[in-house]
Amino acid sequence: MNPFAFEPLDSPLANLSAASKAIFLICVSTAAMSFSPIPLVLLIVGGLLLMPAMRIPFKGMGRAGAAIGYLALFSAIVRGIFPGDGRVFAVETLPDSGLYAARLAAVFVFARVYYVSTKASELGDYLSAAARGIAGFFRKNEGRSIVLSDPGMMVSLSLLFLPRVFENYRRVKEAAELRGYGIRRNRLAGMLPMLQTFVFMSIKGALAAARSMELRGYSEDRTISLRNFSRLDIALAASGALLLLLAGLGI
Numbered sequence: 001m002n003p004f005a006f007e008p009l010d011s012p013l014a015n016l017s018a019a020s021k022a023i024f025l026i027c028v029s030t031a032a033m034s035f036s037p038i039p040l041v042l043l044i045v046g047g048l049l050l051m052p053a054m055r056i057p058f059k060g061m062g063r064a065g066a067a068i069g070y071l072a073l074f075s076a077i078v079r080g081i082f083p084g085d086g087r088v089f090a091v092e093t094l095p096d097s098g099l100y101a102a103r104l105a106a107v108f109v110f111a112r113v114y115y116v117s118t119k120a121s122e123l124g125d126y127l128s129a130a131a132r133g134i135a136g137f138f139r140k141n142e143g144r145s146i147v148l149s150d151p152g153m154m155v156s157l158s159l160l161f162l163p164r165v166f167e168n169y170r171r172v173k174e175a176a177e178l179r180g181y182g183i184r185r186n187r188l189a190g191m192l193p194m195l196q197t198f199v200f201m202s203i204k205g206a207l208a209a210a211r212s213m214e215l216r217g218y219s220e221d222r223t224i225s226l227r228n229f230s231r232l233d234i235a236l237a238a239s240g241a242l243l244l245l246l247a248g249l250g251i
Helices: 018-032 037-053 061-080 092-119 122-143 151-159 161-178 188-215 231-249
Strands: none
Touching: 018 037, 018 092, 018 122, 018 231, 037 092, 037 122, 061 092, 161 188
């Protein structure tokens, strides 16, 4: 299951603006990279409690969580191996490595909350609307503008990259299992055809997306419909700003 795929759930977060959720995600991710251990643990616990409260399932997080665990383990090995004093590994580096792993876990939890409850195109629409406003201001005052008229489309496609990576991996893995890959002893040799297929599917998907936009008559002057900010949106963005402020105070 793709942990970063949008799911049309009955979560209250699905009714909030993509802009407020993006602001909160940016703030909480930045704060997670600065918090000391105790506030960081509280932040992770808060994110895990938020998921069932907002009716967001834990299902599908296992493989991505394991990948983050492997990344944290690799980082810990690189950080402490052969410190230069004759030892094989510096044990004193483990607390810093554990803190780094906790920071990754916090970002992963809140990124899951954002991706599951938000369409990538919604955030792009806000950015494009803002860019058009800035472009109109420049044209009115200077007669020209260097601001792109539809940067939100590029942002939307960029945000879709992560879900599509997981989806392509899932499809390639399932196809490989159906064809008997993984049964042989030399599994490393069997990974090369899977990697080639994964790269091919990723490139093919990008070309298909470009073709679809062309067939649908995409234009930079497309009509944009924005969701109005509610009080809950303001509260969500403000809570993210508060977390960022607390991190800046060195908590």
